[in-house]
Amino acid sequence: MTETEVPGGTGFVTERGSFKAAHVAEQNVDRQAFILDQMAARPAVRSLKSWALDQLAPTAGETAVDVGSGTGEDVVALHELGARAIGVEPSPGLRAEAVRRAAGADVEYVDGHAEALPFEDESVDVLRSERVLQHVDDPAVVVQEMTRVLRPGGRIALIDTDWGTAIIHPADPDVLQRMVDYFLRESANPYSGRQLRGLLADAGLEITGETAATWLEPQAGARQGFVGMMHLTSLQAGVITPEEAEAFAKTLGEAADRGAFHMSLTMHAVSAIKPRAV
Structure with a gap:
């Protein structure tokens, strides 16, 4: 591993250590697909996916869109x-992987960005988007764009993470705070989860449901994923010293060896409907 690489895991991670959608073209597709598969297997994510599908309840004849569709399982x-x-997925590599995984199912994967969806006004019945808004600089613009394409009576469900709720233990509090502050600064929209309800309401949509789930990282997460890359990217950025980076990794690794590592964060989901004209 070079000094600029970070291991795959919980976040939107590239070899540059970026957490912004603008860098999507620079990502290693195999690594990103692996990350998405890891995340999709987590109980919190599975729970919110199921909840969103129940809220949306798509039926035959309706047009249903997944914005930021990744490897495509939710489209299927x-x-x-x-x-x-x-x-809708901007990464050509992920679109190709989605087609491969769909195995001939009658689904479509199109190029597009959340800020400019490739659909006519009021042409979509059902729209979902999962862990996309945390990566965009202006989520209000994206939600307004989603609202534009929804038909009156159309349903929407958004799922996202609130990185401000992350808890990592054990670690030196000062070192951890500096790393967390750096991560939050480098992220486009780290508090996305708590904003979902307001974004939908401000777009003129009627809230129909909301829920949350706690992500609990397994003990292996002390050495991989988001936690496994924190000290590496923080060291690279000059936020912590080599000694602090080494101590951070050692402390968490030893805690995991005895089953005492903890990382958790809260994910949110909110559903809404576009009002019909009176």
Whole structure:
């Protein structure tokens, strides 16, 4: 591993250690697919995916869109409920992987960005987006764009993480705070989870449901994923010293060896409907 590389894991991570959607073209597709697979297997994520699908309840004849569709499994899930299912994904590599995984299912994957969706006004019945807003600089613009394409009576569900709720233990409090502060500064929209309800309400949508789930990282997460890269990227940025980086990794690794490592954060989901004209 070079000094600029970081291991795959919980966050939107590239070899540059970036957490912004603007760097999507620079990502290693195999690594990103691996990260998405890891995340999709987590109980908190599975729970919120299921909740969102229940809220959206797509039916035959409806057009259902997944914005930021990644490897495409959620598009297939929308299709299996009878909808015309379309995934919007800016990464050509991930779109190709989604097509491969769909194995001939009658789904579509199109190029596009959340800020400029490739759909006509009021042409979409159902729209979902998961862990996308945390990576964009202006989430209000994105939600307004999603609202634009929804038909009156159309349903939307957003899922996202609130990185301000992350808890990591054990670690030196001062060192950890400096690393967390650096991560939050480098992230486009780290408090996305707590903003979802307000973003939807401000776009003129009627809230129909909301829930949350706690992500609990397994003990292996002390040495990989988000936690495994924190000290590396922080060291590279000059936020901590080599000695502090080494101590951080050693402390968490030893805690994991005895089953005492803890990392948790809260993920949120909110659903809404676009009002019909009176």
